[in-house]
Amino acid sequence: MTLTASDLRNLVLAALALAVCALLPFGGSGYWLGIGVTIVMFTALATSWALFSGPTHYISLATAAFFGVGTYVTGLGFEVLPFWSLIGIAGLIGAVLAALVGFATLRLSGVYFVIFTLGLAELVRQVITWGQNMTGQRGLYVLTDITEAGIYWWLLGLSAAVYLGGWLIGRSRLGFALRIIGDDETVAAHSGINTAFAKVMLFMVPGAVAAMTGAILAPRYVYIEPSLAFAPILSFQVVIMALLGGASRLWGPLVGVIPFTLLLESISSNFPNQTTLVLGVAFLVIVYFLPRGFVGLLEDARGGLRKRAGGMA
Numbered sequence: 001m002t003l004t005a006s007d008l009r010n011l012v013l014a015a016l017a018l019a020v021c022a023l024l025p026f027g028g029s030g031y032w033l034g035i036g037v038t039i040v041m042f043t044a045l046a047t048s049w050a051l052f053s054g055p056t057h058y059i060s061l062a063t064a065a066f067f068g069v070g071t072y073v074t075g076l077g078f079e080v081l082p083f084w085s086l087i088g089i090a091g092l093i094g095a096v097l098a099a100l101v102g103f104a105t106l107r108l109s110g111v112y113f114v115i116f117t118l119g120l121a122e123l124v125r126q127v128i129t130w131g132q133n134m135t136g137q138r139g140l141y142v143l144t145d146i147t148e149a150g151i152y153w154w155l156l157g158l159s160a161a162v163y164l165g166g167w168l169i170g171r172s173r174l175g176f177a178l179r180i181i182g183d184d185e186t187v188a189a190h191s192g193i194n195t196a197f198a199k200v201m202l203f204m205v206p207g208a209v210a211a212m213t214g215a216i217l218a219p220r221y222v223y224i225e226p227s228l229a230f231a232p233i234l235s236f237q238v239v240i241m242a243l244l245g246g247a248s249r250l251w252g253p254l255v256g257v258i259p260f261t262l263l264l265e266s267i268s269s270n271f272p273n274q275t276t277l278v279l280g281v282a283f284l285v286i287v288y289f290l291p292r293g294f295v296g297l298l299e300d301a302r303g304g305l306r307k308r309a310g311g312m313a
Contacts, residue, residue: 070214098207246295
């Protein structure tokens with residue numbers, strides 16, 4: 001893979017932005033640090049979700065399932081294993097679970113895939129709830145010395161890794177194959193592309209990232225239980241944020257994560273009972289008025305400027 005001058009410039013700018021973001025915990029404001037943790041959490045989740053759903057157009061609602069598995073990996077192992085190793089173990093389990101789910105479901109399409117992935121989180125939640133009831137436990141305490149700043153830096157590093165991985169995938173044969181699959185899966189299959197394998201390989205990325213995110217955030221919750229770890233609303237939030245920004249570009253989800261996180265924070269603080277209503281309205285607005293997200297609006301604006309410039313020439 002050959003790096004162009006534009007690629008090098010973008011990498012340098014990304015590294016500078018990462019360095020600036022890493023300074024947030026030194027700002028002294030606990031409130032904004034908390035907002036920062038939420039933003040980098042959803043950045044990792046929404047960007048990894050878009051890496052799969054952007055090129056394939058498959059809407060996955062399985063984020064909460066992988067996320068919850070990650071929180072329980074930390075909850076069960078933090079007393080015997082180093083925190084960093086638990087993040088890696090969670091990522092491995094998330095990737096394996098995603099591969100198993102992918103091989104079983106990615107032959108489905110449309111609403112069938114959506115329904116299955118939505119039910120996955122509920123299935124795992126019920127299994128863990130049953131297991132805890134059998135042992136007499138209702139939840140797990142995660143009492144560690146990991147600070148909010150430490151969680152922020154871990155999530156920031158994970159988000160950076162997701163961006164770098166997405167950038168490399170986009171320039172790889174896998175990325176090229178997935179773009180063909182997204183345009184026409186039948187044509188891709190007749191072109192010799194193993195469509196099932198390609199989709200499963202990429203589906204493992206959001207599975208691993210969501211599980212690692214859950215593992216990192218477990219100490220923040222202190223006490224975790226199935227209803228918190230496997231909350232279905234998380235899957236919908238990730239989808240809304242990714243679609244709002246635009247899943248067709250690597251940086252698109254970030255454009256949706258930041259404003260929507262700030263909006264949710266404002267709504268939850270002033271109107272805590274209206275959060276679900278806001279999510280529903282936001283989903284309808286995106287589907288009907290912003291089907292390609294902010295990225296689509298920006299591309300349309302650029303196209304209009306080019307046409308004007310061409311007409312003036």
